Structure formats: C-alpha cells, structure tokens
Amino acid sequence: MTSALDAQRPTTLDLGSARALSCRECGHQIPLAAEFACAECFGPLEVSYEFGKITRADIEAGPKSIWRYRGLLPVPADVDTHPNTEPGMTRLVKADRLGAALGIKNLWVKDDTGNPTHSFKDRVVAVALAAARQLGFSVLACPSTGNLANAVAAAAARAGWDSVVLIPSSLERAKILTTAVYDGALIAVDGNYDDVNRLATELAAEHEDWAFVNVNVRPYYAEGSKTLGYEVAEQLGWRLPGQVVIPVASGSQLTKVDKAFREFGELGLVEATPYRIFGAQATGCSPVSTAYKAGSDVIRPVKPDTIARSLAIGAPADGPYVLDSVRRTNGAVEDVTDEEVVEGIRLLARTEGIFAETAGGVTVATAKKLVENGKLDPDAETVLLITGDGLKTLDAVEDKIGPLATVPPSAAAVREALSRR
C-alpha cells in the first residue's frame, strides 16, 4: 500500500522519537509508514517510541503550543518551523463556581475552545499534518461532520497544502460555511456519515498523495490527543489530577490522555500518582457506557440519536480500549440524556463563562451524575475536558435561552423587567 510512495518520501524519515507501529491486539511491529491496521490480525496500529531524556525545563523552554511536547510526538524536531496552526496551551481554569454547583471541592476545566478552530481537533490534525509531510503526502483530507472538517481545512490552508474534505450534503449551512471559507476542495456527498466514511477509505486507497488524517495516517493523528494530558499535568504544576472526565466518541482521546499520564510518570516528569479516568457519553449514543455497565468487553454498535453530534459514533473503534483504561484506573463510564446535555452547557456557561459545544455539555452533565451516584470522589482533584465550542452548536440551546425581556427604551422599563426576575 505504501511502496509507490517511497520515491517521494524524504530520504530519512524523521518522526522524532517514534520508532515503529505496534498492533494493540497482537503486538506485531512494523516500520513507521502510512498504515493503520495490523497485517497479521487487523488490529489497530499505534505509534511506539524510544524516548530520550526529556526534562521539565526542556518543555517549559519550548513553544507555547503543543510543539513544546514534540519530543513525545511522532514529528521531527523542527516541526514548528513549518507553517502550522500552533494549537494547544489552552487555558486550564480553576472552576470553583462549577465545583460548588457539582459538589466537587477541587475542580478544573480544560478549555480547548481556545484552539485556532475552537476544538481539540486542531491538535490531532497538526500532528497528522506534520507526520504526513514526512511520509510524503501532499494533500490533507478527511471525512467529517464538523469540527474535524474545520481543523483540516484551516491547517491545510495555513500550510499551503491542498485539502479534500468530505461531508454529508445534509450538513447545516453554518457548518458548511465554516469549512468552505478556507477554500479547499469541500465535497458534499449525498449520503449519511457512514457513506462518507466508506468513500474516504476508498479514496485513500486510490490517491497515494492524500493523507486522510483519520484513516491512513490515523496512528499519528491520534497521538495528538496526548497533548491534552500533557498540558493538564504541566498546568497543574507538574502533577497528575486524581480524576479526569473525558467525552467518548471513537474513544481515542480518552485512551491517549491515559497514555500521556503514564508516559509523564514513566519519564519522571511527574510523580506517578494514581488517577481515575471517567468516560462521558450521550445516552442516545452510548455503546461504551452500555458495555461498561453490563460488565462486558464487547461494544455493541448503535444507531446514534443525540444532539451531541460530535460524539455520535455508533461503532467506536477505541471502545474496548476505553473500557481497559477506565477499569484499570478504577474509573467508570456514564451517559446522560440530551436534556441533561443542554443543562450541562448552561451550567458551565452560567458558572464559569465558558460556552461549550454539546460534547462539553455531556462532560459536565456526566460529572454531575457521577457525583450523584457516588462514582466520582468529590474530595479528589478533578479535571473536566471541554473539547469544543458552543458557537458551533447553537441549535442545541436555541429553544431554551433568550433575553430576559424585550422593553421600550426607558430606564423604568428596564427596572421593571429586572424586578420581575
């Protein structure tokens, strides 16, 4: 699949301290390449490393972006000299008011809405682009229904690459605009997301210079989510939190935050204190939560029906590994209704001034439920990952909120409106 690419590839493939792709199922290793499935057992491939010595001072002296962790990612050391969107180092906010509302004493919110296209997807796409450049690709591509489309189109524009973004033609006009503005090849496909996804896999096989970030370079792309974990630990003052609540779509992000915490401990960058990982799903698409609660290892695919569309993956590829992470760390997976999701968005906005997309509402509402059912320890230091922006999912809150009152332009009318509050 990759042989014809070899001619175009840089003579020395420099992916930093990455050394091989390893099958998560059977452990079979292959050299670094644009592969995503094990030739032996069809299991998913993951990047393996041989890390050199990395110190806190090295990281602190690095760029104010995910590239401060470049020594821990499958990218070359000069990655930040190529034009890129410079994502990461988003705010970690002490959330005392939300904590009081949820009954959690020591609560933090990682606010990834501050990324260039306002979701964590800028992190994974930036790593995918850097690896794709090394692997000899020249076009950045993806199937997507939203955040990923934005991130791919923007990253390609910034790098001067062509992009091909495939979306279902039924996508809301606003989501189409926020990708189309970057002027790549945005193709609307008459079909649902599954159709679009299948088409991407077919096109990836046909076009040797197209890097579909979440298909043929997925092992590299996925590593970008580790930076969320690294940043949380560094921003806490080089310490792991006691608990972290993470939304689950494919499940990749949750497993990579787990990997980041373990790596930081193994490298001595933090004390390897115990932590618990919690997964958050919308009830309308909760295959991992269902499996967790049933004590099963098997993820049974579902047909998604939830307003949390960025989490609506009915057959989550990393679902089994989410169960591993959660069970190993003594965490849990929980799910919440769409009504609770909207309440979660509103609670976070009201208490902390952060407007999250539906996935953020899932995280907040799940944290609330986990406190109520006793699974989350209200006394342990806890971090919630808010991974996308409410400006992109206005439709979720549209019917629930609005002005307090509409009044004539008089001070008396304003006073009267406020008195009725």
Next chain:
Amino acid sequence: MTSALDAQRPTTLDLGSARALSCRECGHQIPLAAEFACAECFGPLEVSYEFGKITRADIEAGPKSIWRYRGLLPVPADVDTHPNTEPGMTRLVKADRLGAALGIKNLWVKDDTGNPTHSFKDRVVAVALAAARQLGFSVLACPSTGNLANAVAAAAARAGWDSVVLIPSSLERAKILTTAVYDGALIAVDGNYDDVNRLATELAAEHEDWAFVNVNVRPYYAEGSKTLGYEVAEQLGWRLPGQVVIPVASGSQLTKVDKAFREFGELGLVEATPYRIFGAQATGCSPVSTAYKAGSDVIRPVKPDTIARSLAIGAPADGPYVLDSVRRTNGAVEDVTDEEVVEGIRLLARTEGIFAETAGGVTVATAKKLVENGKLDPDAETVLLITGDGLKTLDAVEDKIGPLATVPPSAAAVREALSRR
C-alpha cells in the same frame, strides 16, 4: 457623582501604578474614580500612571494572560487571584502566505480570535471588571450589539457577578444566544444602538453599583487594549514592528496600541524604534478615514451602512486621537468597500487558516489597498490586528462560499468534481 459609592469602596483603592485620571484635552487631573468626562472641559479622561521598575524577566515570569502586564494596567497586583476569563497571550502568527499575496515581505497576524469569547473585548472587559471591583461596583453592564455583550456576560458569570446587557431587539438570533447562554440579565430594547447607548448612560447615573464597562468605567476599560500592543512587542522578541494596521471603531484600540508601544519604549523594555500606525475602516462607516484624507481635524459623524457591524460607530469618540497617532507616526487611515471586506476575510482564511469576523476583513483589505497605493512600505515588518472571529459574522460570507460540488457517494464522482476545479 461618585460620593455615595465611597462607603462601599475598599478602604484603600488599589489600582496598581495608576495614579490619577487626566483629561486628554485640557490636562486637568482628578483622583482615580468612576468618572469618564472632565469636569472642566468635558474632554475624555484617561488613566495616568507612575510606573515602578518593570523588567522583561518580571513580565516573562508572569501568567500566560494579559495579567503578565498587570504592573502597566489600572489593576491591583493580585488581580489574577480573582476568578476572571484570563484573556490574552493569543497567537502572533508569521503570515508568509498572506504576505506573498499582499506583497508584504515580513508580515505577522495577531490572532485575537483565541480569546475566551473570541474577540479582543475579553481584554478590555477583564480590566474593567478588575477596576470596577476596586471602585466598589458589583454589577457588570454594557450596551452592545455583539462582541462586547458576549465578553461582559461571560466575564460576569466567571466572576460570580450579576450582569446587565442591553442590546437592540432587532439583533440576529445567533448573537442573542451567544450572550443569553451566560444567564445574566440580557435585555432587548426596542430601538437602535443609539437608543440603547443613551439608555445605558441614563441607567449608569441611576444605579451606583452598576459598572457600565464602556460608559462609567471607560477610562479603565480602554486601557485593556494596551495589552495587544504589549503582546505584539513581546512576541516579536521584545521589538516594535515597523508598521501596524488596526481596525477603527471608536478608535480607542488604535490609540491604546500606540500608547503601549510608547510606554514599552519609555520603560526600556524595547528599543524605541520608529513605528507607523495605520487605521482601517469600512467605507460604509469611514468618518475617520474621510477626515484623514481631507487633512481635517474634525470628525464628521455618519450614519453607518456596512456589513462590518462591530466597526459601525458613526461618531467615534476617539477619532481625533486616531488622527493624532496616525499623523504623528507617519501612518494613514484608509477604507474599503463591503465587497473588499469579504475578499479580505476569504484571503486571510485561504492563506493562513484564520477565519476572521468582518472587522478582520477590513484590516486585511485595507492593508492590501495601502500597499497598492504606496502608503504601506512592503519592506517593513508589518503586523495586522485580527480582533474578532468569523463564526460570529457568518452572514457576511454566506452568499459567497459553499461546497465545490455535491456528488453521489462514489469515488468516480469525487474525481470528476475535482477535475473540474
């Protein structure tokens, strides 16, 4: 006007190194208070300081937000210990592709879309809130048609303050939602923005505990824009740029960036090299550009008619001071049509992957025009300020962009669509 407040005020008013309010017109000074107009001549009041010694190392060791410059702002030294949105330290992006398109050799974009509510207003509101707390206020308020409403409602929510935000009732639904979500008192007023503004001034006089950020605490609020200038200089490696292009609404931002550059020079934080300041307006609301071109000192108010609504202030309070800054630094003011604004938004997105609101389109298109008419030196290091996010002004680009094609789910159809590109 402020005497009744004295009882509620902290016994020691701590506004850092701020020492007085000075009239920009007649120089008359009054003690620090919630005043905005000179009692002698009705001129605008501005904060004066007695700066202590401030080093680069002090600033670099500070928080990764505007509070690293707290010693240069009218806020107490412990400002960052109070919950706030932690704005600032947004990306300064080397914009080689945009530079190539504009014919500018050494171009940077300051991307303020990364702020908490995705515009520079988070900076000014954070400073207003910090000063308002010291001045004894307990409610944060504003009249606004967009970005400021978002920023005030979010900052108040985060701080646990009540907020009162007044908007024209005709505002687009999306803009209402993005403020309403923070659950302050959002009041829609049947009238235009001028009506809303007048109502704010009336209410500010009536309610001693309401800090209208852009009315009764305006001198403090306006200082927040200095942080844009400080960050540009620090992020360039403690150096002033040769040229900077800044959008002009009230004109306050432009004059404060000028002030920031001068202060950095006077304090020895940068070498006081010459710089030129350029103002950017939309032709449909270009009173400052018109006065500049006419060689006049008088700003003649206009009735705004432009898609760049965040710049649509027909009678800009700081217009004369914009003319001063621009003329003193050998810059210029220029204006561009709505069509050029949209082209500016698209050019920035296509070349750098940054999606700006209409004000950003004004800045980019103005830079283009200034190169073409020979006013901007294409060989000097140049910075464009992008102060707000395209997600908030989707209507401006709506009719101009969309998918390349809509196709059935087949690889052949995608290939065919791309070949027609």
